[in-house]
Amino acid sequence: MNVNLLAKPEGRTWSFPLLLIMCLMVSVSCQKDEDPVPVPQPADPGDSFHDHVHIHGMVMHHSRAIPMADVYYKMGEKDFPGSSPDDYDAHVQADSTGAFHLDDLPTGNYYFYGTGWDAAINDSVFGGIPTHILGDSATTHVHVPVTE
């Protein structure tokens, strides 16, 4: 038996529902594969969002801080930009405890990259991490993990 699925039923037209279904199929299947973006909330109730934040960062090799490490950062970047200082917007040096501070950093996506020397293993260490600074509190903590 031959069945023509596109044949018009008596007294009705298939064109409009068919077109609708087709458009739905195309739009659903072409959706980007992205996680739903969570709606950011301030860290503390009653707090408001900040346009600029203070960064308190640490350069760490596992649980050991890396004193005097060089930290490079780049705004608007989620991927590792590269190992050359030219790949970054700016540079800051960690103190003798491995801590670094940045004031008035605009919120947004950043990539932080640290390099230094781990005396415990007598070797240079480096590594980076992408960070999304929401501005949900005045200070944001950034942990830059490095390894040999």
Added chain:
Amino acid sequence: MSVKLFQWLFLGLTLVLSVSCQNEAFEPRSDSSVLPEDIEPLISTACAVTGCHDAISNEAAAGLDLTDWNTLMAGSRNNAVVVPYSPAQSALLFILNRDEDVAPVLQPTMPIGGPYLSEEEVALLIDWISAGAPNARGDIAFEQIPQDQKLYILNNLCREVAVIDLVSGSIMRYHRLPEAQEFGFAADIVVDPATGMWCVLFANGWVQCFDVRTSLPAVNLRLPEGTWRSLERMDDGTLMAVNWSGNTDFQGGQCALIDLRARNYQSFEFPDDQVFFPVGWTGSATAGYFMSAYLGNAVYQVSLSKDGEVIRMLSLDGEPFDPQAGRLRPFSTILSPDEQFLYVACERTGEVRKVDLATGQLDRVITVGYFPQEMVIDRERHILFVTCTEDEETFPGRKGSLYAIDLRTDEVMQTWQPGYQPRALWMDGKRQFLYIANRNVDPQGADEPHHYTECEGKNGYVTRIDLASMQLDDDYRAEVSVDPLAMSAW
């Protein structure tokens, strides 16, 4: 164009578009790179995210790309992060785990800032690694590695044997050794191609051998009591074990010639007025067999056909023979490629002494770093490599050095600091690498371990020299278990 034809064309175009726009996650994949469906979400959401352990950014994340099963098994700059069947040696687990009762915990817990894996997810990871960490097809990494491509590393203080694939350089397996107290510490390891076994010598006189294909126990021999220290492969396919100190009946030590095929041995005992603390063994059927003794000032030529009788003593210092002199502390020995000379590493004086086998006289003294231990010869380049495990002078601030001696001139030609307390050596002539096992056991100054094992102590690590360039391979460092004391391969 008729309406019907238009409708068919439109339907076809829509189908093509909808299929081609489907998200990649919906595509069936059956290649070897796919992680099992219960493990893949853990890795992809916790690790292989943008900017971290993905294909683009992994260089700044320990060089560890966790995009798929193949890259995961390739490991990080510190070598394997998942060792099939060995969750206790899989650092990926440690850095995702937060419960020390379940597995070691390595800081910082990943992903930094969370969300962290749940207890159930960590348990899933442990089960997966315990089952061999297969891919979605059920393939287990390194399952088909040829026997002559495996380097066995004995971790003395952890009673484990790490196996490295000599092609990829990856740690591919760990094998637990018997915990039995009566075995004593694991002293040496030898791979024996003739029988297809790798054998471990335990200090209390046990020799346990395992099949290289299955690593299942194959031979278990009980030697006399003592403090057995070294195991050497002889050119006729037998093994020679050396007992540092004898039992109450004879203080001079002994050797045991082991026939693995017959599963028996013949022991030779030495009187203590002649030999004290025998430790090293080398030789060949043509040149003869030579044994060093830790306290003497001579090397002993031993006749196997005369039940281990000492047939000649070769002076190492030109002084009258004294079995307890203790000035030199001869340790390991090795024949020159032409079998005309014997090189002897003398711990106490930081020297390699060269003896002329034709005259029986000391030919030369070559100064190296303190505490020379193991030696190996690159016959192609005529180079003698020596590890000086406790040397603190050649590279101040570090402990240990590797010396290269040109055998044509007997001059030191190059030195390296290959790692902390280097000791065992293995020459991979096929791929032109010299592997060095760095013990890293000195509690006062050893390198920090990065990852932990079930047993206490700092992990050791294996490094290597590229023989073509004679440079330390800066890109290679395989962290192994505690105290890698000895190495052997096919």
